[in-house]
Amino acid sequence: MATAASVPAPRGIIRRPTATTGWLSWFTTIDHKKIGLLYGFSAFAFFIIGGLEALLIRAQLAKPDNTLLNADQYNQIFTMHGLTMIFLFVMPMSAAFFNYMIPLMIGARDVAFPRLNAFSYWVFLLGGLFLYSSWFLGGAPNGGWFGYPPNSTTDPTIGMTFYALGLIITGLASSAGAINLAVTVVNMRAPGMTLFRMPVFVWMGLVVQFLLVFALPIITVALFEMLFDRRWGTHFFDPTAGGRPLLWQNLFWLFAHPEVYILILPAFGIISEILPVFSRKPLFGYQFVVFSGIAIGFIGFGVWAHHMFAVGLGPVANTAFGITTAIIAVPTGIKIFNWMGTMYGGDIHFDTPMLMAVGAVAMFVIGGLSGVTHAVVPSDYQQTDTYYVVAHFHYVLFGGAVFGLFGGVFYWWPKIFARQLDERWGKVQFWIMLIGFNLTFGPMHILGLGGMIRREYTYPASLGLTFWNQVSTVGAYLIALSTLVFVVNAVKTQRTAKGLANEDPWDARTLEWTTSCPPPVYNFEEIPVVHSIDEFWHRKYAEDKEGRLIRVPAGASDHAAADGHGGAIHLPTPSFWPLIAAVGLPTIAYGVLYSWWLVGAGALVTVIGFMGWAMEPPVAE
Amino acid sequence: MADTTAHAAPVEHTSTGLPSTKLAMWLFLASECLLFGALITTYVLYRGASTTGPYPSEIFDIRYTSVSSFVLLASSLTMVLSLTAAEKRDFARMRLWLVATALLGMTFVGGQVYEFTSFYHEGLSLTTNLFGTTFYVLTGFHGVHVTVGILMLLSLVGMSWAGRLPDDQAFPVEMVGLYWHFVDIVWIVIFTVVYLIPQAKPAG
Amino acid sequence: MRRTRWWILALLALTLLLVACSKTAPQNTMNPHGPTAQTEKNLLVLVLWPAAAVFLVVEGGILLISIRLRHRKDRDRMPPQIHGNTRLEIGWTIAPAIVLAVIMVPTVSTIWQLARQPADAMQITVEGYQWWWGFRYTDPDMAVNYGDHDAIVTADVLVIPTGRTIDLSLTSLGGGAHSTAGVPDHQVIHSFWAPQLFGKQDVIPGETNHIVFSADDPGIYSGQCAEFCGLQHGKMKFRIRALDEADWQRWVANEKSPSVQPNDGLAQQGMDLFLGVNGVGGQCIQCHAVGGTDAAGTAAPNLTHFAAATHECFAGCDFESFLNGNPNAADLKAWLADPNAVKLGAKMPDYGLTEQQIDALVAYLYSLT
Structure with a gap:
């Protein structure tokens, strides 16, 4: 019988990679920090692409009866803009932060399943590339990100089949990632890091992972049903055979409303980290913020039909979902007030991360308030499917999420790259972005109330809304300019800026700042022992008799003397198998489109990948 | 996906004291519950909604499917026996029961393939009507899950044989067992909803 | 800031x-x-x-x-550490x-x-097609006075009496849908919306929704499909024409009567071509209906009173029927010559009509007052 001591040396077709540097190491890495970076870079690339699509949309709508794009091109572009920003930018960008920061913030050396983590990333990337390959293979998805059948199931072009397959693949990536990160938070915390000592970012991360675990299977089923309808002529959403198109809408929004919180809660977490650091005060009402996040997670599953007020569910359902939608505004409001409470009385340093975070709160409030008008069901009969809704969710998802994520980028850049992004450029970016954002999406409230529907590729001058469309277009190009400023700043910083003089540049509060910048492969030389919320802060400061804070001389605190487990650090070895297993999945998807042989080949590759993975010990000796 | 620090360090230090793999497996199965939940909901929603035949009552052979269901349930028993053997470090017997479990699973899947074929010959295809659509997709998804389970069982046997399992062989067996029992329980629900609850042929 | x-x-x-x-x-x-x-x-x-x-x-x-609490260089202070206030x-x-x-x-x-759906409301069925709207007046006193005495059917413009409560039944199951490879492509979800009169309700295949509304003043109210319904979703428009009582009665009387037989030669030729009486043409009647003739197709707009003054626009209200009171022959000709060229993806086929045939058809259609 084999025992642990006598596990035979790895054998097989591929020699196990061991290098942790060099270009090849990026393909085999299982280090959560490198994977976080991969997520970040990929997501940013998709952000640029999705942004260019948005610019095309705004260019087309810059004047009435424009012919820059035809209906077909426009429908593909607005669909891909939505899919890209949601599934290929905000979700993976959040995953980037979760991957990089959660282990550092809870005092762990890696995530629970490092190779599964790599697998998630590769599946996400390949799924995104698969989706984008549709442009070259007969046309991109053209039925909207919501893909309502029967339009999506009867459309004669191939796009929506790519949609179904592509989202199944990226969904798989998110599911695997979510299980991994949830287990990491639940199980890998440093000694003393109880649940209620976790940073709020970690809490929001945990809520998001649970939302993903429970929401994704629902959309997966809906997507499979759509795929079967499109590819094999089944009747799930076919009204001529008794099928009900509304089944899709219920399944879709049962996923897609929690998805909204999947997109926004990571930003909420980042804001909750940044505000205390730059106000030099603890988060106001930590437990309220945490519990409101959890409440949002739960209630988020009970409001899906507010996307369907106009589909004729009847007054009973509309009343019920109107009320639940009003209820979910309460925990959201709690967060806003607690953030204000955090800033109140503080000594507020407006460095770029703080500007971004405060900007996110201010903009999110506007999106939240227009959200309340949607809960007023009869008023929503007018607003739904107009630009008013487009304005609403961009205030939430751009104003809230994107500003928040940029805040995270500026806040953690020194941690990750050991350089500080230029503050002046950062502030220029912020103000251009804030102004551009409001010029783009503010007028959309007017456009919507003025009767402009969503997803129309052009509008007549007689609609009387040309001026505000032009303002919006100008705003969009300002946002593009601000993004360019960021890219310049990032490149310039990495080229010229010197290393950090101070490894704790913001005087931060949480554990990730206790290690070097960037952190060593093993994160912590010794696993920290945690005694309170804001552990790092309390190692730096103590209260005197009058309750004032005094700085503890370095090394004098008994907290600082980590009494962790120490000992030899075992880190998992890089591996090819996650990448190999991941490559099989888009291969299967292409097979579904073109040939059963390809399905077989893809399945074989995936099974071989998993087999190799299972046979390979996590740590090579 | 047996990827855990449990393999590297037999005594795993976790916040909850539970092995991470076990937590992950539970989360995975919770997610799977919603997957099958959505599929079963679709089936139930479309009960009696077919506009043409054949209808379930014309085509089901409850006795045949009962037997194959019993075979699948029996495989849960052999799975338990395998785990018991593993815990007693009787690895030969453990492998024997694993093989038995896989064989029972294969019998079930084989039965399903036969059932599908005979239904097809009686005129029910994936595209015939809503019943065909929902029936094949729901039971097909389940069949794929059983097949994946069989692959996992056989892999366990192979790895145990080759001495590539960690010292504590009971752990991976327990994990695969969790999955296997889950798939069995789901079948009980599907069998009840699809086969046992009678579904009248729509009038006209 | x-x-x-x-x-x-x-x-x-x-x-x-x-x-x-x-x-x-x-x-x-x-x-x-x-x-x-x-x-x-x-x-x-x-x-x-x-x-x-x-x-x-x-x-x-x-x-x-x-503004008040921003950090100032000359004021280095550590704020009080407040954790919350329950x-x-x-x-x-x-x-x-x-x-x-x-x-x-x-x-x-x-x-x-x-x-609420009042029992005495006027009943009109709204049918959503890709990409135009059809209207069927299902009240018993709104039946036509010819043929099977079916309901009045119009397209693109919904004519209503001012001040009357209207109960719209919305359906996407319009008769005789086109089909591509056996799949009916008319049956998708639309949403019916005339912002100045009522908020939207979706038009869903297999379901029937209702909108109850009335118009306060006579006038023209524009509306459009609000739920993405494919290629030309942006150009699936309609108008609601609210008439006062006298105009309404006149309109009803005109709609109830069959189409008028053209008396000038070109329009006559157009009708023959439309109906295919001389073995030429006749494709039109596969989809279109003209009351009082053999044309009874239901997959495309009913053209019985195509040239009535209230029928202000055609092809999903993409084109005006009249410009300064005169027939808009130019747009109609372009539409007949190649529908797909003026409205990408239009369901109306290009029959390769000659210029002469197009002229005849335009003359016929504009004779249908």
């Missing part, structure tokens, strides 16, 4: 002002012309007040805190909950109010 915020505020105030005042925008929801749209607008305005208050408190608060937090949990509860009271009652 301060200037931008005020700027945003001013912009928002301006927004409401402009939206409220803009009478020229024909789809302005803030300028209702019927009780349904009025009720919906009132509710929005009602909510905007507390929303504006919250907006001012929160944004003003953030602004004030940001009473305060419970307060700002309960206060918004109360405001929301208050808002929900009129909301819920309005939901039920709008869902």
Whole structure:
């Protein structure tokens, strides 16, 4: 019988990679920090692409009866803009932060399943590339990100089949990632890091992972049903055979409303980290913020039909979902007030991360308030499917999420790259972005109330809304300019800026700042022992008799003397198998489109990948 | 996906004291519950909604499917026996029961393939009507899950044989067992909803 | 910082002002012309007040805190470390909950109010096609006076009497859908919306939804499909023409009668071509109907009174039927010559008509008053 001591040396077709540097190491890495970076870079690339699509949309709508794009091109572009920003930018960008920061913030050396983590990333990337390959293979998805059948199931072009397959693949990536990160938070915390000592970012991360675990299977089923309808002529959403198109809408929004919180809660977490650091005060009402996040997670599953007020569910359902939608505004409001409470009385340093975070709160409030008008069901009969809704969710998802994520980028850049992004450029970016954002999406409230529907590729001058469309277009190009400023700043910083003089540049509060910048492969030389919320802060400061804070001389605190487990650090070895297993999945998807042989080949590759993975010990000796 | 620090360090230090793999497996199965939940909901929603035949009552052979269901349930028993053997470090017997479990699973899947074929010959295809659509997709998804389970069982046997399992062989067996029992329980629900609850042929 | 915020505020105030005042925008929801749209607008305005208050408190608060408490170089201080205040937090949990509860009271009652279908309402069935709207007047006294005495059927323009309550039944199961490879491609989800008269309701294959509304004043109200329905979703428009009682009676009388037989030679040729009587043409009647003739297709607009003055636009209201009171022959000719060229993806096929044939058909169609 084999025992642990006598596990035979790895054998097989591929020699196990061991290098942790060099270009090849990026393909085999299982280090959560490198994977976080991969997520970040990929997501940013998709952000640029999705942004260019948005610019095309705004260019087309810059004047009435424009012919820059035809209906077909426009429908593909607005669909891909939505899919890209949601599934290929905000979700993976959040995953980037979760991957990089959660282990550092809870005092762990890696995530629970490092190779599964790599697998998630590769599946996400390949799924995104698969989706984008549709442009070259007969046309991109053209039925909207919501893909309502029967339009999506009867459309004669191939796009929506790519949609179904592509989202199944990226969904798989998110599911695997979510299980991994949830287990990491639940199980890998440093000694003393109880649940209620976790940073709020970690809490929001945990809520998001649970939302993903429970929401994704629902959309997966809906997507499979759509795929079967499109590819094999089944009747799930076919009204001529008794099928009900509304089944899709219920399944879709049962996923897609929690998805909204999947997109926004990571930003909420980042804001909750940044505000205390730059106000030099603890988060106001930590437990309220945490519990409101959890409440949002739960209630988020009970409001899906507010996307369907106009589909004729009847007054009973509309009343019920109107009320639940009003209820979910309460925990959201709690967060806003607690953030204000955090800033109140503080000594507020407006460095770029703080500007971004405060900007996110201010903009999110506007999106939240227009959200309340949607809960007023009869008023929503007018607003739904107009630009008013487009304005609403961009205030939430751009104003809230994107500003928040940029805040995270500026806040953690020194941690990750050991350089500080230029503050002046950062502030220029912020103000251009804030102004551009409001010029783009503010007028959309007017456009919507003025009767402009969503997803129309052009509008007549007689609609009387040309001026505000032009303002919006100008705003969009300002946002593009601000993004360019960021890219310049990032490149310039990495080229010229010197290393950090101070490894704790913001005087931060949480554990990730206790290690070097960037952190060593093993994160912590010794696993920290945690005694309170804001552990790092309390190692730096103590209260005197009058309750004032005094700085503890370095090394004098008994907290600082980590009494962790120490000992030899075992880190998992890089591996090819996650990448190999991941490559099989888009291969299967292409097979579904073109040939059963390809399905077989893809399945074989995936099974071989998993087999190799299972046979390979996590740590090579 | 047996990827855990449990393999590297037999005594795993976790916040909850539970092995991470076990937590992950539970989360995975919770997610799977919603997957099958959505599929079963679709089936139930479309009960009696077919506009043409054949209808379930014309085509089901409850006795045949009962037997194959019993075979699948029996495989849960052999799975338990395998785990018991593993815990007693009787690895030969453990492998024997694993093989038995896989064989029972294969019998079930084989039965399903036969059932599908005979239904097809009686005129029910994936595209015939809503019943065909929902029936094949729901039971097909389940069949794929059983097949994946069989692959996992056989892999366990192979790895145990080759001495590539960690010292504590009971752990991976327990994990695969969790999955296997889950798939069995789901079948009980599907069998009840699809086969046992009678579904009248729509009038006209 | 301060200037931008005020700027945003001013912009928002301006927004409401402009939206409220803009009478020229024909789809302005803030300028209702019927009780349904009025009720919906009132509710929005009602909510905007507390929303504006919250907006001012929160944004003003953030602004004030940001300015007053910003770090100054000459003032190095460590703020008091306040972790929270349970009473305060419970307060700002309960206060918004109360405001929301208050808002929900009129909301819920309005939901039920709008869902009521009065028995004496005029019944009209709305049929959504890709990409145009058909209207079927199903009240018994609205049957035509020829043939099978079926309902009056029109396309693109919904004509209604002012002040009468109308109950629209919305369906996407219009008869005789086109099909591509056995898949009917007319049956997708639409949404029926005339912003100045009523908020939208979706038009879903296999389901029937209702909109109950009336128009206060005679006039033209524009509307369009609001749920993405494929390629030409943006150009699936319609108009509602509200007529006073006398005009309405005249319109009904005209619609009830069959199409007039053309008497000039070119229009006659066009009719022959349309109906295919001489073995030439006849494709039109596979999809179109013209009351009083053999044309009885149901997959495309009913053309019985194509040239009636109220039929202001055609092909999903993409084109005006009349320009300054004269037939818009140019657009109709272009449409007949190659529908796909003027409306990408249009379901009407290009039959390769000659110029002469097109002229004849245009003459015929414009004879159908």
